[in-house]
Amino acid sequence: MSVVSEITHDQLRRLASKGMREDGRAFDQARKLTVERGILEMAEGSARVRLGETDVLVGVKIDVGTPFPDRPNEGILLTGAELRPIAHADFEAGPPSEDAVELARVVDRGIRESGMLDLKLLVAAPGLKAYIVHVDVQPLDHFGNLFDAANVGAVAALHCATVPAKRFGLGDDFPMPIAESPISTTFVKIGGHVMLDPTLKEEMVADARLTVTTDSKGDIRAMQKGLSGAYTFGDLKDCVQLARRKAAEVRAQVLA
Amino acid sequence: MSGDGVKLTRPDGLRLDGRADGEMRPLAIEAGTLRNADGSALVEWGKNKVFAAVYGPREAKPRHLQNPMRANVNVSYNMAAFSVEDRVKPGGPGRRSIEISKIVGEALSNVVFAEQFPRASIDIYIEVLQASAGTRCAGLVAASVALADAGIPMSDLLPACAAGKIDGRVVLDLSKEEDNFGQADLPMAIVPKTGEIVLLQMDGHLTPEELERAMEMGASACKKIHELQKDALRRRYAAEAIMSGDAEVGQ
Numbered sequence: 001m002s003v004v005s006e007i008t009h010d011q012l013r014r015l016a017s018k019g020m021r022e023d024g025r026a027f028d029q030a031r032k033l034t035v036e037r038g039i040l041e042m043a044e045g046s047a048r049v050r051l052g053e054t055d056v057l058v059g060v061k062i063d064v065g066t067p068f069p070d071r072p073n074e075g076i077l078l079t080g081a082e083l084r085p086i087a088h089a090d091f092e093a094g095p096p097s098e099d100a101v102e103l104a105r106v107v108d109r110g111i112r113e114s115g116m117l118d119l120k121l122l123v124a125a126p127g128l129k130a131y132i133v134h135v136d137v138q139p140l141d142h143f144g145n146l147f148d149a150a151n152v153g154a155v156a157a158l159h160c161a162t163v164p165a166k167r168f169g170l171g172d173d174f175p176m177p178i179a180e181s182p183i184s185t186t187f188v189k190i191g192g193h194v195m196l197d198p199t200l201k202e203e204m205v206a207d208a209r210l211t212v213t214t215d216s217k218g219d220i221r222a223m224q225k226g227l228s229g230a231y232t233f234g235d236l237k238d239c240v241q242l243a244r245r246k247a248a249e250v251r252a253q254v255l256a
Numbered sequence: 257m258s259g260d261g262v263k264l265t266r267p268d269g270l271r272l273d274g275r276a277d278g279e280m281r282p283l284a285i286e287a288g289t290l291r292n293a294d295g296s297a298l299v300e301w302g303k304n305k306v307f308a309a310v311y312g313p314r315e316a317k318p319r320h321l322q323n324p325m326r327a328n329v330n331v332s333y334n335m336a337a338f339s340v341e342d343r344v345k346p347g348g349p350g351r352r353s354i355e356i357s358k359i360v361g362e363a364l365s366n367v368v369f370a371e372q373f374p375r376a377s378i379d380i381y382i383e384v385l386q387a388s389a390g391t392r393c394a395g396l397v398a399a400s401v402a403l404a405d406a407g408i409p410m411s412d413l414l415p416a417c418a419a420g421k422i423d424g425r426v427v428l429d430l431s432k433e434e435d436n437f438g439q440a441d442l443p444m445a446i447v448p449k450t451g452e453i454v455l456l457q458m459d460g461h462l463t464p465e466e467l468e469r470a471m472e473m474g475a476s477a478c479k480k481i482h483e484l485q486k487d488a489l490r491r492r493y494a495a496e497a498i499m500s501g502d503a504e505v506g507q
Contacts (some may be wrong), residue, residue, distance in 0.1 A: 101354045112458045210456070220467055223442075223458035228365035230452030233471060240464055 004204045007100075012205050018194040021051075022202070027195035028242055035152060035254055037160045045161025045176065049153040051197065053143035055087075058153030059136050060161045060176075064168045067123060067130040075122020075130045078107035081137035081150065088142040102226070106184070107137060107150045108212035114182035116158065121177040124170045132161055133176075144200035147211050151184040153174055156254050181255060182221055183247035184213040187239050196242065202244040210236075212243035216251060262437035264422040271422070273431055280417065280477055281390075285484050286360040287399065287405045287492035293381075297404025297488065299398040302431065303388035310400035310406040313374035313376035331361035333382040333395055340387050356392045357382075363416075363455035364399060364444050369409040373467055378408060389435035393443050396455065401485050405492065415481035416445035416455060419470035421462060426469045428477055440469050446478040 015021060031052030040046035045060035058208070067074060081104035083091040091097075111117065122131040135158065137150040161176040176197070188198040188206035192226040197204060207229025215232060218234070223229065264272055275281070281302030290296035294311035300306075312422040316322040333356045337344045352497070360382070368378065380402065382395035393416035400414040420430040432443055440460025448451055462470065 057390045096351075098354050098358045102358060105355050107350060107458050113461065136456075161260035215461075218464070220458065220462045220464065221460070223456055224364060225453065226359065228362045228454070230366055230447060230450065230454045231456070232452055233475075234470065236453060236456075238470070240467065244464070 004201070008201060009205045012202060013191040016190045016195070019193075020239050021070055021195060021199075023060070023199060025197075026151070027193065028246075030148075030197035030246065030250075031199075033152065033250065035156050035251060037156050039253050041146070041219050043157075044164055045157040045159070046182050047153045047156035047160070048063050048140075049149045049156065051145060051149040051152070052199065054140060054145060055141035055143075055201075056149040056153050057138045057140055058157040059138070059151065060157045061134045061136070062161070063132040063134065064124065064129055064170070065132045066224060067127060071110055071119075072127035074119040075117070075125055076132040077108070077112060077119065077135070078132060079111065079135045079137070080141075083139060083142075087139035091142070092111060094184075102149060103146055104137060106211055106213075106222070106224045107135070107154050109137070109224070110151055110182040110184055111154060111158070113217045114180045114213070114221040116180045116182055116245065117153070118177035118179045122163070124165075124168075127177045129211060133158075133161075142200060144198050144203050147186045148184050148197060150228075151182070151213070152250065152254055155183065159255070179216050181251050182213050182215055183250045183254070184222070185239075185243035185250075186211045187234065189229055189231065194239065195229075198245065210239055212240055214244050214247045218244040218248070262433075263452045264434055264437060270426065271431070277427045278473055278476075280298055280480070283397075283481065283484055285401055285488035287401050287488045288291065288496075293402070293406070295404070295408070296403045297398040297401035297405060297421040299394045299401075299481075301390060301394045301397075302429075303386060304384070304394045306394040306398050306450065307383045307385065308390060308402040309381045309383070310378065310399070310402045310408065311381075311404065312378040313373040313408070314379070315378035317377055321377075322375040324374050326370040327368075327376040327377050327378050329361050329365045329370055329380070330367050331357045331364065331380045331382065331399065331412070333357045333360060333392070335384045335387060335391070339384050347451070356395070359455055359457065360392060360396050363379040363396060363414060364403070367400070367410045367412050367414055367447060369411065372409060379405070388433045389430050390418055390443070392393055393445070396445055397481060397485065401488055404489055412418070412444050412449045413482060413485045414447065414449050414454065415478040415485060416443065417481055419474040419475050419477075419481040421460060421466060426466050426473060426475050440466075440470070440496060442467070443475065444471070444474045444478070446475050448479065448482045451475070467503055
């Protein structure tokens with residue numbers, strides 16, 4: 001595990017107390033976001049997202065299988081994340097770490113709970129045959145805030161995905177049925193100060209983390225608080241307001 | 257969460273199990289229910305039955321995981337094979353259990369004075385014997401009582417409760433049906449002394465106004481749960497005081 005030096009720790013806290021951050025951003029300012037779509041040939045949908053120096057690849061693969069017994073009329077969404085050593089020295093090969101599990105589940109929750117995919121249109125034969133949509137998150141360079149980068153990557157990759165019906169002898173290929181675009185905004189709290197889109201160093205010294213996922217109406221669809229620090233009710237209210245505003249900007253960029 | 261077509265409100269306006277919107281399921285907490293563990297608690301909350309056992313502070317193993325500055329607070333949440341309708345498959349924790357263990361451990365780390373025990377671990381085992389929605393909150397409520405029972409120094413006990421939304425209304429403490437067919441679930445844990453939020457998750461659909469109402473509802477429930485936690489510890493140690501008094505007479 002990486003250790004943050006006392007100097008870095010104190011420096012980020014001192015900066016925060018003056019309303020400043022290590023890279024000169026304001027607390028409510030995200031890093032530059034760029035999204036490339038459809039960059040992989042073997043995937044049904046893909047996107048590469050850069051958020052500052054953070055670089056995340058998301059691929060969508062589609063299979064056919066049996067629907068869940070309690071959801072015979074719906075396709076299946078499965079989201080995974082693997083934190084492989086290429087993206088950071090702390091990441092280890094092997095089964096998904098708890099950080100990878102949490103990342104995948106938070107991204108999954110935003111997509112699922114917002115109703116982003118119209119799963120009813122992903123059934124070929126009710127109770128027998130349905131499409132299984134695998135969304136896999138693969139960070140290439142971890143410089144903080146994998147949550148938001150992976151969320152944007154997943155949304156963008158799904159937007160450009162094609163359902164390969166022909167491959168399975170189920171008629172013509174068709175575009176992924178999309179009904180919503182959930183966007184997450186992640187905050188950290190450092191020495192009592194809340195800031196969004198944390199860098200890796202900010203994540204390492206943060207007391208608490210919060211991810212808020214909103215839909216295109218500005219309603220809240222998923223939240224996840226992490227780390228051992230605490231948020232006040234006032235913090236939460238501010239974060240939700242800011243998340244709604246920021247998500248609208250990001251959504252416009254992702255859908256452009 | 258998916259709210260299609262299932263009515264969760266009775267004609268008289270109450271919920272299917274007869275509760276009002278702001279009403280919690282019956283909650284009973286008992287401290288010191290296991291003999292081998294250093295601290296333990298049983299929480300029965302509606303149909304949930306959840307044990308928590310605490311071991312430690314003890315030497316953290318393997319040694320490369322020791323932190324020279326503080327104790328590791330580890331939580332392992334597990335559902336018994338017979339705890340839900342479809343048998344839980346063996347083969348280690350699933351992704352849901354891993355996530356719950358992580359966030360419950362992080363929440364508890366906020367109140368445990370881990371810096372008093374460098375290189376140690378405080379190991380908390382949450383075993384869900386019967387599950388009926390709300391097991392992560394039940395587990396956290398049990399774990400913090402078990403930590404106190406083990407004599408681990410803490411700044412506060414940690415109560416937890418979920419609020420949510422059914423049939424378009426904000427309600428407290430979702431039942432199994434409400435969790436399955438409702439529109440939102442919002443588990444939270446709040447430090448009684450400071451009112452700060454140390455565990456928060458949400459899935460479903462809430463407007464900002466509904467979120468605010470749900471948070472208030474959950475926070476006020478946490479206050480009541482905190483009283484029940486303190487009660488459980490008082491009962492446990494009142495009983496112990498009497499027993500040790502008897503022992504002295506016997507000698």
